[in-house]
Amino acid sequence: MSQVGKAELYVKKIRNGTVIDHISAGYALDVLKILNVTGKETNTVGVVINVPSKHIGKKDIVKIEGGELKPEDVDKIALISPKATINIIHEYDVVEKKKVSLPRDITGIIKCGNPVCISNSKEPVSSLFHVQEVEPIRLRCHYCNRTMEKKDILKQF
């Protein structure tokens, strides 16, 4: 069994739900925040932090019993973990596996950190960022040209 396979065993298999794998090491708790998991829910949630990974050195894994991810949540996860994979589990089997993908332009899912940016005003316009670096993430606001880094993005989740 591969190392990755072993890592899976840190947390018991779930029957139905979602496994978010290859989360950048140290960001599992931020992923939970994105998913609004507070710990007060009744479903099973498994979190593994800093497990060895063949591909990315170390990684985090989040397993959630029941429920599906909303597309905007997947986009947010892509911002902080561009290599993350989403596995949909049905009856203990992976029925769908997809990589998150970071588009070249990010519209609407986060706000510009510059308080005097026009995209934060009452204008009928969504925020728009151009991706400059994927890992670690760096975005440039289309309107005010300021950069947003991972720490600025995390503040919004």
Added chain:
Amino acid sequence: MGLCMSLAGRDIISIRDFTRFDIDHMLSAADQMELQAKSGSDILRGKIMATLFFEPSTRTKLSFESAMYRLGGSCIGFAEPSTASVQKGENLSDTVRVVENYADVLVIRHPLEGASRLAGEVTDVPVVNAGSGSEEHPTQAILDIYTMKREFGHIDGLKVAMVGDLRYGRTVHSLAYALSLYKDVKLCLISPDLLRMRHEVLEDIGRNIDFEEGKDLGKILGEVDVIYMTRIQKERFADLAEYEAIKGSYRLTQADLKHCKKGAIVMHPLPRVDEIDADVDGTIYARYFRQVWYGVLSRMGLLALILGAIT
């Protein structure tokens, strides 16, 4: 972006949108305007420029209006947002969509960053950014570059000191971008720590040209061709004592200029407060008032280009 892209109909939002070829094109348009300015011209007759100044700036507005009138065009606009529709809660996008029916070109000054970019996206009429927040002021950069071109005959190889508020001063951002399009330009960025140039700008210009940061103007005065002074605003400092402590070191007097390079020039986007002593005005170095004239010429050139009166 093609090398021969016409400037007709284009927005002037950020220097970052242009190539060196474009900027050179704008500078030669300004050259063509000297004669037109003196003898009068009507190449823009029938054209209307609207100035939408959501933030007051009398000089910039006058400069644009003078440029438009000198080419035979007409001007409408407002400079007091309190009297304008803004007061009634109308947003910029709507204001622009209304005013585009009244004018052939819109000149916008706005306190929010990115405002002109947004305006340019909601209208087909060309939009000129006359200053947005502390972000950019591209036409000021073009007139600054034009001043250097006129005074030295070239921009490549110049060593330029920018002094004062490099963080909130919108003119310095645009000017740094513009200079970074040229070859072998060296920038000396002289400011107090608190007012250092933003890292976004440094990152962009650093890809193309050399720059060094420092706090002491005296150290580099003997090496630079251009001393570009800017105003340091008291309001930027939380601690007034800190302001009092540093303000003297960013002030230029006739005595300081004894140490400067032969042929060096002193520039300033104006208005100045006391960062250039009045005793500099009469020296062979002072160019800040001639810079105002170059400003009219370069804005004439820009308006003529984007309105398609010249190519």
